[in-house]
Amino acid sequence: MNYFKDFVENTDHRKLCKWIHYFEVYERELSHLRDKDISFLEIGVYKGGSIPMWKGFFKKASNLIFIDIEESCSALQENGTNVLIGDQSDETFLSKVIQDYGPFDVVIDDGSHLCSHQIISFEKLWPALTDNGIYIVEDTHSSYWPGFGGGYRNESSFIEYSKRLVDKMHSWWTDQDDVFPYDPFGQKINGVRFYDSMVVLTKRADRERPIEIEVANGKIAASRNAFELRGRKSIFK
Ligand SMILES: C[S@@+](CC[C@H](N)C(=O)[O-])C[C@H]1O[C@@H](n2cnc3c(N)ncnc32)[C@H](O)[C@@H]1O
Numbered sequence: 001m002n003y004f005k006d007f008v009e010n011t012d013h014r015k016l017c018k019w020i021h022y023f024e025v026y027e028r029e030l031s032h033l034r035d036k037d038i039s040f041l042e043i044g045v046y047k048g049g050s051i052p053m054w055k056g057f058f059k060k061a062s063n064l065i066f067i068d069i070e071e072s073c074s075a076l077q078e079n080g081t082n083v084l085i086g087d088q089s090d091e092t093f094l095s096k097v098i099q100d101y102g103p104f105d106v107v108i109d110d111g112s113h114l115c116s117h118q119i120i121s122f123e124k125l126w127p128a129l130t131d132n133g134i135y136i137v138e139d140t141h142s143s144y145w146p147g148f149g150g151g152y153r154n155e156s157s158f159i160e161y162s163k164r165l166v167d168k169m170h171s172w173w174t175d176q177d178d179v180f181p182y183d184p185f186g187q188k189i190n191g192v193r194f195y196d197s198m199v200v201l202t203k204r205a206d207r208e209r210p211i212e213i214e215v216a217n218g219k220i221a222a223s224r225n226a227f228e229l230r231g232r233k234s235i236f237k
Pocket of ligand 1: 015016017018042043044045046047048049050067068069070086087088089110111112117
């Protein structure tokens, strides 16, 4: 069953505002969490259409939190959900959200789409993401719009920021400590997936240096020698 197709065809008056290809990404990235009680946070409520969508997708006992800067959104709160009013670029507000409702298994940023806000929210909320948690930033095409703090290859855009996260994820492979030092932040980044207008980041708190295996005749030889290549000292000792 395609949950999202079914949901869209049976919506009520509460308007939902998403790009249609997001549903395929949700299916791919979130389906394994459907029958679990999870803790979920979405930034951006608008007319409230995503509230019943996520409520129906996750298990009943899930903790579903929604944030919007518009006071009027608080009227859209319903049983089993919390709608909090605040600014996604306000770190004090986000700290309170984390303190009261965190940590979160899934965070979706569908708020202002300003690159600076996407970065502030990510830096504040990523540490409050659980092990194996998923962080989704939507409408990242705003990274190509100067009016949103973006523009092609603009260092301040969220897409360029995410590319640097790809580097951080690989930083334990570094062979050039002077220009590319090991960054422990990257150790918890398990994957950075780019879709059109979406960046999906997955977390794994216990990620260890990869193990290489050489296998023949059913015999497995495992090593981490690649980290020691070229006489380089391991950064993990
Ligand atoms: C694209 S809409 C959200 C759509 C909704 N998630 C849905 O699926 O239908 C963006 C929302 O973000 C809110 N927003 C804009 N700037 C914000 C900010 N700085 N902090 C929190 N919410 C903000 C807007 O008020 C608006 O309701």
